[in-house]
Amino acid sequence: MNWRKIFKPSAKLSIFTLVIGGAVFGAVAFYAGQTTLHATSTDEFCMTCHSNHSLQDEVLASAHGDNESGIVVNCRDCHLPREPFAYLQKKIAVSPDLWRFVTTPGFNTQEHLEEHRLEWAELTHDYLRSIDSSTCQACHARVYDDPPPENMSRMAVGMHTMNKNRDEAERETCIDCHKGVAHPYPEA
Ligand code: HEC
Ligand code: HEC
Ligand code: HEC
Ligand code: HEC
Known part of the structure; x- marks a missing residue:
């Protein structure tokens, strides 16, 4: 040969x-x-590493798991973008988590979650800001409708209209106003 x-x-x-x-x-x-x-991208997959963290129970107790429509929102619906390219980018960005999972002693304990919750919440907010909370907007597509959805509270209509009318640079993204919609947000 x-x-x-x-x-x-x-x-x-x-x-x-x-x-x-x-x-x-x-x-x-x-x-x-x-x-x-x-x-x-399934909840089961997320929970393989986070199995001793209360994250799933928190979602089930929140408006995103316990609501009149009976909808339980999955981890990926909020945390992973839907657009294929952005999705791939996020997947590559989180792959070091596998290494951290293996090398961080006590990672999969509730204490570790509580100790890092604020830091991780901020990382999550930074990420959601970077995609203009597009995962939230995919479900809540009518927030900025004009006229507003008739069952939206007056307070919500007022705040959303005010935000929509701001200059683009000043406009806030969903999670700037809505923290802790699925997990208890740690007050600093
Ligand atoms: C291979 C194990 C593993 C899997 C699977 C996993 N995670 Fe994690 N996750 C980690 C580790 C380790 C950290 C801590 C990273 C650090 O120390 O910065 C983390 C941190 C996070 C954070 C904190 C913010 C951030 O960006 O670091 C979020 C949010 C998160 N995971 C969500 C998820 C979701 C949603 C899924 C399912 C799509 C998932 N995780 C699947 C290991 C994993
Ligand atoms: C898969 C669809 C879906 C995604 C993604 C989603 N939501 Fe929701 N959201 C819902 C459903 C369903 C409800 C419950 C509505 C009801 O009460 O019937 C809800 C309720 C809410 C409420 C009102 C209840 C409360 O907790 O005050 C807010 C605010 C909210 N979502 C914000 C967000 C934000 C911010 C994000 C992104 C981090 C997000 N949602 C992502 C479906 C979704
Ligand atoms: C400037 C702050 C602000 C921004 C930005 C904002 N909201 Fe709100 N939103 C509010 C306030 C205040 C309420 C009323 C109190 C509450 O329900 O939390 C509200 C209410 C809601 C509700 C419940 C509405 C109802 O009465 O049925 C949902 C769902 C919601 N917002 C989703 C979103 C989503 C998705 C985004 C991003 C597209 C967003 N909001 C951006 C301030 C904001
Ligand atoms: C409705 C949207 C939504 C769902 C569903 C959701 N998360 Fe989150 N998650 C968030 C937001 C927003 C934050 C940022 C902190 C905050 O505002 O509470 C966050 C924060 C986190 C953090 C950092 C720690 C913390 O409490 O801030 C982890 C880890 C995490 N999520 C994992 C998960 C896992 C695992 C699931 C599925 C069992 C899940 N999330 C489901 C929206 C969601």
């Missing part, structure tokens, strides 16, 4: 074969990626 032969662009492999081969490889890689990303 001559190794050099393998790496030499072969005349026998026509361009056609290379293109088809590339397309098949691409499709397989894409599918595998999709499946992995999907499996890494």
Whole structure:
């Protein structure tokens, strides 16, 4: 067997074969990626590392788990963006968590969560600000409707209208006003 032969662009492999081969490889890689990303976006997946943290119970006790519509909002609905590119970016950004999980003694304890809650809440707010709370807006799409939804409280209509009429640079994003909508927000 001559190794050099393998790496030499072969005349026998026509361009056609290379293109088809590339397309098949691409499709397989894409599918595998999709499946992995999907499996890494369920509540169960989040709770594999956070299993001793009260996070899921907190959601169930909040308006996002205990409401008249009977809807339980999933972790990913708030924490992961929906747009495929932003989603991939976030996934890559959080992959060091696997390393931290393995190397942080006592990570998966309630004490560790309480100790870091404020710091993590701020990281989460920074992230949500960076995407203009797009995950919140995906469900609450009518907040800035004109006229406002008829069942929205007057206080809410007043604040949302005021915010909408601000210059873009001054405008606040959902979580600037709505902290602790799923977990108890730690007052500093
Ligand atoms: C591989 C283990 C692991 C999995 C799975 C995991 N996390 Fe985490 N998570 C961590 C670790 C470790 C930290 C602490 C990171 C640090 O010290 O900054 C963390 C921190 C966080 C924070 C705090 C803010 C931040 O950005 O660091 C949030 C929010 C969070 N996780 C949400 C989630 C959600 C939602 C899921 C499911 C999509 C999830 N986690 C799945 C290990 C994990
Ligand atoms: C998957 C859809 C979904 C997502 C994502 C979502 N919400 Fe909600 N939200 C709901 C539902 C359902 C309710 C309960 C409505 C009811 O009371 O019937 C609710 C209720 C609320 C309320 C009123 C109750 C309260 O706690 O004061 C606020 C405020 C709110 N959401 C803000 C947010 C913010 C901020 C985000 C992003 C961090 C967000 N929501 C993400 C579906 C969602
Ligand atoms: C300038 C502050 C401010 C901003 C920004 C803001 N809100 Fe509100 N929102 C309020 C206030 C104040 C209320 C009324 C009190 C409450 O329910 O918390 C309210 C109420 C709500 C409610 C309950 C409405 C009802 O009465 O049925 C939802 C849902 C909500 N906001 C979602 C959002 C979402 C999603 C965003 C981002 C698109 C957002 N808000 C941006 C201040 C704000
Ligand atoms: C309705 C939206 C929403 C849902 C659902 C949600 N979170 Fe959060 N999460 C937030 C917001 C907003 C923060 C930032 C802190 C705050 O405002 O309370 C946060 C903060 C966190 C933090 C940092 C610690 C803290 O309390 O601030 C972790 C870890 C976390 N979430 C994990 C999860 C996991 C795991 C799930 C699913 C079991 C989940 N979240 C479901 C919106 C949500």
